[in-house]
Amino acid sequence: MSRSIIKLRSTIRLKEGCALKIGELSKATGASIRSLRYYEKQGLIAPLRTESGYREYHKFAVEQVKTIRLYLNLGLSTEQIAGFLHCVLTNKEVFCNEILPVYQQKLKEIDEQIQTLVRIRSNLEERIQSIVSEQTDNESMEGTNDES
Amino acid sequence: MSRSIIKLRSTIRLKEGCALKIGELSKATGASIRSLRYYEKQGLIAPLRTESGYREYHKFAVEQVKTIRLYLNLGLSTEQIAGFLHCVLTNKEVFCNEILPVYQQKLKEIDEQIQTLVRIRSNLEERIQSIVSEQTDNESMEGTNDES
DNA sequence: ATAGACCGTGACATTAATGTCAGAGTCAAT
């Protein structure tokens, strides 16, 4: 219910051909139109153009964009992704020699970030603990004096 | 050796009085001049001004700035710090009621960040593992065929 | 009074991916 009152054309064209317009690709992948244009500018995807200048995506672009977003979610930058994407799309991930060092580099970075966060975390915990225990001490002293 | 050829005036004034100029405070705390001005604009520190407009910091400002930087290193924002700094500077940290919820909120955020990173990390590791084991398989097969 | 170390303000840059807007053009259905 309350599906959407606005009229959409996308469903019709989706059934028709195998060329996608940017809005259709956006809906099919979850990437915003803005992001799709950005990926293009970063060299991650290269749609054709119609005579009037509209982007024309092949239907395979859906999987390509999903792949891109997967790597982005892994914390890789568009630049890093560009470095191995052609290989991953051509072969399988396991056969792409360019991807392993990127993964390992990223793993190192992630480990460093985790270490930093863990260090901050224990510092925070200490501070919280000292405040809480101090307050507890005061309350129990007050209790000794005033309560019951 | 090679201490610094440029003539400095700071040492002299440091001995003289208890008012610090911004450059002196910067050297005493490790915060850049730019940062000190930024902290001021964010309401974290409020130096007096000389007639000519120079900032005049009380000597206690050294500890204040170090305190600010400590909290920044804990990942707190200048806005959060502003929320409890007056209290921390007046009382001790353990007696500042405003600081505990900020700490706990930050702890929550840190935990979430760690969780996210850990999830990404294991995803990366899986991918690395599948690539490495695939390559190892191929090499051992090659070995079976060609070697010895 | 001059040099040069210092300070003042204001502004722009950085980072990465995305949001958002304006102004204009396209397409399809009526």
Add this chain to the structure above:
DNA sequence: ATTGACTCTGACATTAATGTCACGGTCTAT
């Protein structure tokens, strides 16, 4: 032809703390 959904480009905004530059004023030792 009109309407409305859609697309195009280009530009500016977001975030937070800091770097950096320009341009000008101040202080102090000589």
